[in-house]
Structure formats: structure tokens, C-alpha cells
Amino acid sequence: MATSLPVAAVAVDLVILTLRGEDLCTLVVRRGIPPFEGRWALPGGFVLPDEDLVEAATRELGEETGLSARRIHLEQLATYGTPDRDPRGRVVSVAYLALAPDLPVPVAGSDASGATWLPVGPSHEPLAFDHERILHDGVERARSKLEYTSLGTAFCAPEFTIAELRRVYEVVWGVSLDPRNFHRKVTTTAGFVAPTGAKTARDGGRPAQLFRTGEAVTLSPPLLRPGHHRA
Amino acid sequence: MATSLPVAAVAVDLVILTLRGEDLCTLVVRRGIPPFEGRWALPGGFVLPDEDLVEAATRELGEETGLSARRIHLEQLATYGTPDRDPRGRVVSVAYLALAPDLPVPVAGSDASGATWLPVGPSHEPLAFDHERILHDGVERARSKLEYTSLGTAFCAPEFTIAELRRVYEVVWGVSLDPRNFHRKVTTTAGFVAPTGAKTARDGGRPAQLFRTGEAVTLSPPLLRPGHHRA
DNA sequence: TCAAAAGTGTTGAACATACACCCATGT
């Protein structure tokens, strides 16, 4: 290719969402070098010369969480390429969205002096670059996908109870759902969840059946109708 | 930025969808130069050094259709960056999806020896590069968005009748909808369409009210419940 | 007067929310 063609550095950035306690959290790393030194940023890095985009995202995900991408839902979110978004030069960043079950405290990446789970909310300290916007888009995508797909199971451990799955929706949407109707809804929707046969009493009370993620399912009508649930 | 950072050319490609007769069509240009010389390809081009991505897409849209991006819905679709997707070198392409009303026959772009509206179907000659996949993703996105947003109006002229809007859904989804229930649904959904007060009899029979696009609306439940309609 | 398309009214079925009620376990 001629050098006259316009070029840019291509990066991937990750919005990795998980549930911790009562909060929806995203993984952030402390920047150890300028620009934005000392600020939190989404994990990410440059795409290698012979690497596919999703490969680069998978690699970064593994480096940051220490886990293989198996079991972790990963999808392309959007691409951000405003000319001045990175003071070092033209960087086009392809953002990926990952949904993960509650993971151990992350290990620090090589170019970051620390990593943590940041609760997503109206008031966290602003992220570096345009990562605030990327995070916002990622959370919106997750909320929206939970509404009309069976993706909520991506936030759960390999085996989970219906109550644990329900908590996912309650935290992500900030609503309170009726346990009985929720149970009926997800267990009667073909392909949403698959019973393992096992039971657990880890949540107290009567032991609950354990389920695995079913096939990916599109819901019509959606699981939740906005405005029909208690905040 | 140091030259040691990985670089790629960044392009935008456009999936421009419109309705012509009974077909959903996409704009394609005949490639005048290698690679893939003589094959149909999606319109697109490289992003200029100081240009935002959406700016580049808007510019290409204007060059190809001769129309300003006003009135034409444009949204980012996805980004394609497999290392070998372009034989000339590493090209990362950000695809945009445009939905347009029936436009005049397009003008040929500067680097293309012809342009036409290609009916989207199971059997058209395959497009250049990975554009077949991009087109597929674009059509899927359009189908999906019609289901749970009021975006169908983007396929209509500035003023349209409910019957014309209904035809959009029937063609895009390949179904047959009840005119009376469809009418009720879109006219009673707040913000979907806004009456202009005018009437037209251009479709024959009793004159129909004319409407304009309303605010963008998210539908819950969706406009169509799969499996509830005739093919 | 007839054909064609717009638009309204109505009804039976499907579905969702709310909640009464019973089940199975730990303490």
C-alpha cells in the first residue's frame, strides 16, 4: 500500500461489565504514563499488525482479567475515531463489550499501575480520553440487550439459580421484579435456561434448582415492559 | 506518534438501503480498478487525515447519492478489520448504515465506472472484499431496528401515508400486515408519526392523511411479534 | 353504482401483573 494513504493507529478498548454486590461495575486501569497519567481508563491496547480485531480484544481481555475468553460474552460495541480523541495522534479505537460473572480482583496490566472494578453510576471520577462516552454506550447496550435477549445469563456463573439471574436484571435496570413471575417467565421461555438437575441452598431457604445458559434467545415481547415495575 | 505504533488505513463503507418496487435494495458501485475490478462493491472510501468517522461517511453518502445527509438516517454499523480483508494491505473499515427513501438513479462516483440499486436477496452476484458480510449485517440491523423503533419512516418521503409506511415493513420483513391494525398501532403510538393535515389520493380509493416522521420512538412491545403474521 | 383504499368498532383469545398459597430446607 502506498504511503500516501491516510493511516491511523488502531486500538481496541474494552468495556468489561460485571455485578459486584449491588453495583454494576466496569474494569478500569490506572494510567501509569501520560497522557492522562494517574487517571482511570478502560483497558485496551493497540492491535498487532497481523491480528484480527476480535483477536486483539480477546487477548486484552485475557491479559486484564487473567481469564480466557471462554465463558465471557464478547461483542463489538462501536468505533470511536474523532481526530483529536488521543493527544498522541490519530488513534481509531474499536470498543468491545464484555459481560462477565463476578471475577476475582483483577491483576494489574503491564502498562498500568493498578486495576479495579469501578461501580458504574452518575458520580465516579471521569475516565481518560473519551472513555466516559464509550462506557456510557456500553452500559446502554447491555441494558438494551438484556431487554430483548437472554444475555442476562452472561453475568452469572456457569451454574446459577433463577434468583441469581433475577438479581442481574434488578441491578442492571435498577428495578424490583416479582420473583414468582420472573421465575415463570424465564423457565417457560424455550431455550432461555437449561436445568442441570442439581440443587443448591446457598441462598438460604428452600434449595433452588441450578440452571445453565440455554441457547441465545431473542425475546418478543421483551422480558421487561418499561414503566411496569417498581423502582 | 512514533512510527513503531501499528498503523492501518481507515476507510468507511456504506450500506445504503432503500425500497424500490417490491424489493429492498442497496447501492453498489462497479469497481473500475483492481482489486476486484469489474465487481460490485459497497460505496466507500478512505477517511481523511482530519476527518471524523461520521463526517467521512456523510461525505461519501453525499458523493454517491448526490443528496445531503439531511433527511437520510445514518448510523454506525460495525467495524471490519480482518488483516487480509483487502489485498492491498491492512485496511480497517468502519461501516455505516443509511436508510433512504426511494432516490433517483445514482450518479457514478469518481473511482467507479457505474452505480446501481441492487435488490437484496439470496441470489445476487457476490460483492467485492467482505462486503457481502457487511451488507448482510446491515440488512439484519435494519430488520431488527424496524421491530423495536419507529425507524421505518426513514424509508419514506418527507410526507407519507400510513399505507406507504406499511409497505416498508411488508417489504423489509417479507410479511403481510393487516392494514387496519397497522394503522391503529402507528397512529396511536405517541411520537411515531405526526399528521400534516394534508391528504392525498395518490394510492387510489379514499384519500389518506399525510404524516411526517415523529420523534424517534422505542417500541415496547415491538411492532411485530414474529410468527403472528402471514408470509 | 361499483371498485378500491381509508379508517373505526368490536370481540374472543392470549398474556401479564399481582398476590394467595404451598414446599423444602436451616436454625
Added chain:
DNA sequence: ACATGGGTGTATGTTCAACACTTTTGA
């Protein structure tokens, strides 16, 4: 026994697909 959460049954209200019917034009 009782507290805790799991899970089923059921009534009441809403929404929807189907279609009978009226309205308004052109031929």
C-alpha cells in the same frame, strides 16, 4: 416451630389479531 427463600395456581386487567362495517374518493 419458625424464618427464609423456592416455586405453583389463579384472578383480574390489558393488549392484540381478526374481521365486520362505515367512509370517501375515482371510474
